[in-house]
Amino acid sequence: MIWHTVRLWLLLSLATLLMAILLSPAPTRAGSTLHHAGLIVRDGEGRVTYAWVPFSEETIDGIALLKRSGIPVVTVGFGALGEGVCSIAGQGCGAAECRRNVCQGSAIDAPYWQYFKQDASDPADWKWQPLGASATKVRDGDVFGWSWTAREPHLPGLPAREIASLAGAGDAAGNAPATQTYLPEGVSAAIPAAPPDARTTAIASGILIVIAASSLALVRRRRMEAAA
Amino acid sequence: MREPSRPLDPRAWLVWATAASVPPLVGRNPWPLLATLCAVLGVWGVWSAGAAGARWRPLLRLALLFGAVSVLFNLLTAHVGDLVIAELPEGWPIVGGPLTLNALIYGLLSAIAILSLVAVSATLGATLDWSVAIRLLPERMAPLAVAGSVAWSYLPRTTVALTEIREAQMARGYRPRGLRDAGPLVMPLLAGGLERAMITAEALEARAFGVPLSAEARPRSWQAALLLAGIVAALTGIFCVALGQMLAGAALLALALATLAAGLLSGRPAKGALRRTRYRDPVWERPEWIVSGVSAAVLAVQITLLVLDPAAFRYEPYPSLTAPAIDLPLLAALGFLLAPAAVRP
Numbered sequence: 001m002i003w004h005t006v007r008l009w010l011l012l013s014l015a016t017l018l019m020a021i022l023l024s025p026a027p028t029r030a031g032s033t034l035h036h037a038g039l040i041v042r043d044g045e046g047r048v049t050y051a052w053v054p055f056s057e058e059t060i061d062g063i064a065l066l067k068r069s070g071i072p073v074v075t076v077g078f079g080a081l082g083e084g085v086c087s088i089a090g091q092g093c094g095a096a097e098c099r100r101n102v103c104q105g106s107a108i109d110a111p112y113w114q115y116f117k118q119d120a121s122d123p124a125d126w127k128w129q130p131l132g133a134s135a136t137k138v139r140d141g142d143v144f145g146w147s148w149t150a151r152e153p154h155l156p157g158l159p160a161r162e163i164a165s166l167a168g169a170g171d172a173a174g175n176a177p178a179t180q181t182y183l184p185e186g187v188s189a190a191i192p193a194a195p196p197d198a199r200t201t202a203i204a205s206g207i208l209i210v211i212a213a214s215s216l217a218l219v220r221r222r223r224m225e226a227a228a
Numbered sequence: 229m230r231e232p233s234r235p236l237d238p239r240a241w242l243v244w245a246t247a248a249s250v251p252p253l254v255g256r257n258p259w260p261l262l263a264t265l266c267a268v269l270g271v272w273g274v275w276s277a278g279a280a281g282a283r284w285r286p287l288l289r290l291a292l293l294f295g296a297v298s299v300l301f302n303l304l305t306a307h308v309g310d311l312v313i314a315e316l317p318e319g320w321p322i323v324g325g326p327l328t329l330n331a332l333i334y335g336l337l338s339a340i341a342i343l344s345l346v347a348v349s350a351t352l353g354a355t356l357d358w359s360v361a362i363r364l365l366p367e368r369m370a371p372l373a374v375a376g377s378v379a380w381s382y383l384p385r386t387t388v389a390l391t392e393i394r395e396a397q398m399a400r401g402y403r404p405r406g407l408r409d410a411g412p413l414v415m416p417l418l419a420g421g422l423e424r425a426m427i428t429a430e431a432l433e434a435r436a437f438g439v440p441l442s443a444e445a446r447p448r449s450w451q452a453a454l455l456l457a458g459i460v461a462a463l464t465g466i467f468c469v470a471l472g473q474m475l476a477g478a479a480l481l482a483l484a485l486a487t488l489a490a491g492l493l494s495g496r497p498a499k500g501a502l503r504r505t506r507y508r509d510p511v512w513e514r515p516e517w518i519v520s521g522v523s524a525a526v527l528a529v530q531i532t533l534l535v536l537d538p539a540a541f542r543y544e545p546y547p548s549l550t551a552p553a554i555d556l557p558l559l560a561a562l563g564f565l566l567a568p569a570a571v572r573p
Contacts, residue, residue: 215269
């Protein structure tokens with residue numbers, strides 16, 4: 001009897017899930033009008049990236065804005081809570097650490113990616129967004145900022161038009177995202193670590209083969225000893 | 229296969245297991261992970277002869293299953309990376325979105341790490357002489373060690389019991405066909421587990437496990453207060469260090485060290501107050517020296533690299549798939565984790 005009830009419950013749950021998937025409305029498109037939003041990303045060394053991102057929907061969330069900007073970004077999903085940002089343009093933490101604490105170390109001054117929204121009336125006023133990027137609605141003309149910091153955002157207080165200009169979007173009405181990074185004095189562009197050369201890779205492969213072959217040889221020797 | 233003439237000393241095994249657990253615990257760089265896995269599987273293959281090895285083999289199979297689940301889970305839930313191999317509809321909860329080669333590779337690396345750690349545990353489980361290990365611990369830690377040994381043996385004993393129940397039921401003509409037939413297997417397993425727990429408890433009771441110490445061996449109240457203060461200071465100090473409050477943390481740890489030393493050294497019972505007899509002293513010969521020495525050297529190399537060049541252990545295939553860093557001295561050092569396989573007494 002109990003198996004029958006459980007099976008019925010499972011079938012009903014699956015049917016409900018299937019219906020929810022099939023009947024869920026497709027994302028709405030707002031005709032041919034394109035909306036735009038600005039984005040400023042400031043890393044730990046003070047490099048500032050400006051982006052001007054077009055979108056056709058009425059609103060998108062903050063994660064979509066970041067991903068559509070074309071800046072390399074790594075996020076991890078937290079189910080219904082949305083997505084956490086692990087790294088932007090190579091700065092941040094690995095996926096495993098991100099799943100544990102969203103890159104927020106235990107020290108008081110440990111930086112992590114903090115999310116801000118610019119006040120439309122006062123561009124110098126950046127408001128911290130406690131609910132995160134997944135829960136934020138981005139509308140036409142909004143400007144959001146990401147800063148790798150422990151406390152103050154240190155984001156520039158520029159109006160949206162100027163951000164579009166700095167991003168290289170020209171008249172701010174383009175249909176492709178524009179992105180531009182500016183380096184502070186004395187700071188060079190972030191350069192990813194060089195991959196190991198062919199000789200090092202060949203030696204490392206040789207070491208691995210030696211370890212694997214030694215393992216096999218030792219196991220085989222023991223088996224032969226046992227058989228003898 | 230022939231069983232070894234005698235087991236290695238537990239201290240040598242513990243040093244080896246610590247060294248072998250570092251690469252899978254601290255990072256996902258495929259080079260040290262693969263080197264460790266090859267070495268650990270070699271040691272397992274040499275030392276897993278006999279009944280002890282057979283008891284732990286199902287755990288390795290379970291690790292393979294968990295590894296496969298880890299690969300699938302990461303592929304379906306981590307929609308990050310520049311190499312898209314397939315796409316699921318965005319509307320699907322959790323799994324919807326692009327499936328990337330980056331996520332597949334990270335899942336595979338996690339599976340290798342899981343398999344390595346389980347192979348280390350299985351090797352320890354199959355080779356560690358618990359009675360010797362318990363005798364090596366300080367007197368006051370004996371109850372903890374006994375509890376640990378009982379917990380450690382839980383899984384292999386349950387596996388054996390499950391096999392026996394299945395064989396007994398199949399001999400009576402019972403053929404389980406699916407999940408609904410699990411009931412007749414689970415109930416005797418549960419009853420047998422409770423019965424074994426009672427037998428273990430009675431055996432421990434009969435050997436005076438957990439009885440109060442004699443008056444002269446019992447710590448005085450001021451000694452207990454010192455030990456408690458030392459432990460609290462140590463924990464608070466570690467918390468301060470974790471928060472980056474180095475000065476306060478160092479001061480608290482120094483206080484903890486002084487308090488614990490005062491509590492432990494001043495409260496030592498008179499010689500003969502705690503009587504423990506030994507039938508045979510643990511053997512520590514050339515194989516133990518080689519295994520513990522080589523493993524300690526590998527551990528020292530790993531700790532030095534963790535401080536100087538953590539990238540040697542770490543690797544992230546996100547957002548772009550790049551070649552992982554290679555540290556040749558580390559790889560060469562990890563090869564020496566094969567020492568227990570080479571020096572089996």
